[in-house]
Amino acid sequence: MTVDNATRLPDPLAASPRIFENDLLDRLSRVHHLTPVVIYVPIILGLLIYSATQLGLPLIVVGVLIGYGLWTLTEYFGHRFLFHPVYPLPFGLGPRFQFLIHGVHxxxxxxxxxxxxxxxxxxxxxxxxxxxxxxxxxxxxCWPALAGFMTGYVLYDCVHYWTHHGQPKSALGRHVRRLHMLHHFRDATRGFGVHAFWLDSAFGTAYRKDDTPGSAAV
Structure with a gap:
């Protein structure tokens, strides 16, 4: 039985270019968008349950909030200075490394x-x-703090996927998506907070209210 071009199923990798010559590395560079949820949510729950045997609820909540706050700073500064370095990266990490971790995106x-x-x-x-x-x-x-840090990471990855493939219904959702599209299609030197977008205002890298994706950068 043969299948003609009109009925052949689309290639799921057509929009996912090869970036490694090694087949295994290239395969490992591609992941389903729910992978962080599947891997890390059970660990987060385990950390919280274990923390409950060691600490009271107030300290657990404080630890989670501190860990989450530390993630938001990691998200912002990692995106700003590692993913979009102003100066050459140290330790011999050149353009190829930057391309692999973020440039390809x-x-x-x-x-x-x-x-x-x-x-x-x-x-x-x-x-x-x-x-x-x-x-x-x-x-x-450190255990509830780590749980908060990992929660921030999972939220970051979920929001990032959603900004590219979701259909926001709320004003907040449309705002978050607009900011990330500005980063991609207007000015990549701003908008480093993907889900922690408030940090751009705190550190002077926010867009103006009238900026639109695709308009000329100023």
């Missing part, structure tokens, strides 16, 4: 399989956060 912004971080990238970030949390807070307070 600006060239193919709607690639459905590269809109959330693959575990090869998010995993080390979480491990670094764990080490920093142990140093800053010690146990057991």
């Amino acid at each position: 600006h060239i193919y912004p709607n690639d459905p399989l590269r809109l959330v971080m693959p575990p090869l990238l998010s995993g080390p970030i979480i491990l670094i956060a764990l080490c920093v949390g142990r140093v800053l807070f010690g146990a057991p307070f």
